[in-house]
Amino acid sequence: MVELYNSGKSLAELNSEYAVSKSTITGWVKKNKPVSVDKNTTITAVEHKNLLKKNAKLEEEIEIFKKGYGHIRKEVTTIFEFITNNKKYHDIKLMCKVLKVARSSYYKYLNKKPSDRELENKNIEKEIINIHKESKNRYGAPKINESLKALGIIISLKRTQRLMKKLGIKSIIIKKFRPASSKRKIVEKENLLKRDFETATINEKWVTDITYIHTIKDGWCYLASVMDLYSKKIIGHAMSKTIDTPLALRAVKNAVQLQKPSTPLILHSDLGCQYTSSAFKQYIDSTKLITHSFSAKGCPYDNACIESFHASLKKEEVHLVKYFDFDTARLSIFEYIEAWYNRKRIHSSIGYISPQNCEDLARKIA
Numbered sequence: 268m269v270e271l272y273n274s275g276k277s278l279a280e281l282n283s284e285y286a287v288s289k290s291t292i293t294g295w296v297k298k299n300k301p302v303s304v305d306k307n308t309t310i311t312a313v314e315h316k317n318l319l320k321k322n323a324k325l326e327e328e329i330e331i332f333k334k335g336y337g338h339i340r341k342e343v344t345t346i347f348e349f350i351t352n353n354k355k356y357h358d359i360k361l362m363c364k365v366l367k368v369a370r371s372s373y374y375k376y377l378n379k380k381p382s383d384r385e386l387e388n389k390n391i392e393k394e395i396i397n398i399h400k401e402s403k404n405r406y407g408a409p410k411i412n413e414s415l416k417a418l419g420i421i422i423s424l425k426r427t428q429r430l431m432k433k434l435g436i437k438s439i440i441i442k443k444f445r446p447a448s449s450k451r452k453i454v455e456k457e458n459l460l461k462r463d464f465e466t467a468t469i470n471e472k473w474v475t476d477i478t479y480i481h482t483i484k485d486g487w488c489y490l491a492s493v494m495d496l497y498s499k500k501i502i503g504h505a506m507s508k509t510i511d512t513p514l515a516l517r518a519v520k521n522a523v524q525l526q527k528p529s530t531p532l533i534l535h536s537d538l539g540c541q542y543t544s545s546a547f548k549q550y551i552d553s554t555k556l557i558t559h560s561f562s563a564k565g566c567p568y569d570n571a572c573i574e575s576f577h578a579s580l581k582k583e584e585v586h587l588v589k590y591f592d593f594d595t596a597r598l599s600i601f602e603y604i605e606a607w608y609n610r611k612r613i614h615s616s617i618g619y620i621s622p623q624n625c626e627d628l629a630r631k632i633a
Contacts, residue, residue: 268292269299327357347376391420392430399436405583405612407438413619439582456543459560460535462569466497469629470528473502474535474570475518475542477510478577480585480600484592490580490600491518491541493534494573495526497629499614500622501576501604502526506597515541516550528556535560537570580608 271281273296278289299311310318350362350373363370381389398414399406406414412427431437466472475493482488489510493503503522507514519534534557536542542561551559562569584603590596610623617625 269295272296324361327361330357344376347373351377388430391415391422392434394418394420395427395430395434396436399431402612403583403607404436404439409615410613410619413613413615417619439587456538456559456561458563458569459533459558460569462571464496464572468632469495469497469626470526470530470532472496472533472535473522474573475503475515476537476570476573476577477515477539477541478580480506480590480596482590482592482596488593488596489514490577491515492573492576492604493518493522494576495622495626496572498622498625499572499576499617500609500626504600504604506593506600508593510541512541512544512546515539516547519550523554523557531556531558533558533560535562535570537562538564576608580604 268281268285268287269292272278272292278292281287281292282289298313301311346366346368350359350366350368353362359373360370363373394415395411398411402410408424408428408431411431412422412424415422415427460472460474464472473493473495475491477489477491480488480490485508489507491505491507491514492501494500495502502525503518503520505514505517505521507517515536534551536559538561541547542559548559551557580600580603584599588599590599608622610621613619613621614625620628
């Protein structure tokens with residue numbers, strides 16, 4: 268019809284002969300009117316429209332390819348997940364074509380029932396989330412794996428790690444604060460412990476140390492702790508705004524009062540002035556049971572166990588919050604030690620049980 272019009276026939280003639288309205292014929296003529304693109308090329312309006320549609324489709328295919336590039340290199344189920352997540356933005360047929368997967372396979376994947384393994388993983392993931400939440404995000408894969416075993420879920424550590432990675436959870440890791448070194452002249456004293464941390468039962472070897480805790484209002488505060496090397500329990504602790512001998516003494520006295528030792532034991536500390544003072548020595552001698560042992564100068568490994576506890580305290584509690592004042596910090600530290608660390612937190616060195624549980628078992632045997 269357009270060719271007849273272009274050859275010279277009028278709209279009236281074409282209307283009369285073919286019973287097509289003049290407006291329709293005019294529309295066809297306009298759509299097919301050649302437009303010059305360059306010196307030797309012409310294109311019609313219809314061809315131009317088709318090119319625009321084709322170009323838009325190619326742009327969409329490129330967008331799909333860019334979005335799905337990371338999934339193409341993975342297993343096919345990951346590609347199917349990508350298609351499902353993007354079906355409101357792109358046509359499924361087009362995505363399957365671009366990502367080179369069969370539509371039938373995709374629809375089969377959608378209707379696939381989860382395997383026994385997948386259902387089992389779902390249940391384990393719920394338990395992992397509960398354990399991690401109960402530990403206030405403190406547990407890593409080894410402790411979560413042991414906690415699962417306690418619930419009767421026996422799986423490998425690697426599987427636990429894979430499921431944790433999938434869930435995006437991990438243990439809290441915060442850089443440890445290191446106080447400035449002192450230039451005070453240190454006098455060597457006898458080291459009875461000599462890094463021998465092995466014990467047969469509770470109340471044989473205790474270790475003690477002081478660490479720093481910052482507050483907004485009161486600045487630096489100090490925590491003195493005493494640990495029983497057999498159970499890893501914190502048997503005595505005290506906090507103060509000043510780092511002095513009374514602080515160190517309060518922690519040890521609390522340990523003596525709680526444990527009520529009846530046989531000789533070793534108390535090991537570093538060479539800090541709080542522990543080498545005459546007042547501290549006087550109290551130790553008055554007990555008739557405690558023999559004081561000291562770390563070598565500049566050697567933190569002699570007191571590694573209590574150092575490790577303070578590192579865990581910082582990583583799992585102190586560095587996660589900003590304490591307003593001394594009282595706020597003291598309450599939080601008390602709760603961490605007594606409610607969490609001693610009674611709930613499991614330790615690999617004592618067979619993945621809590622310190623309190625370990626002590627209770629030791630007392631039953633005795």
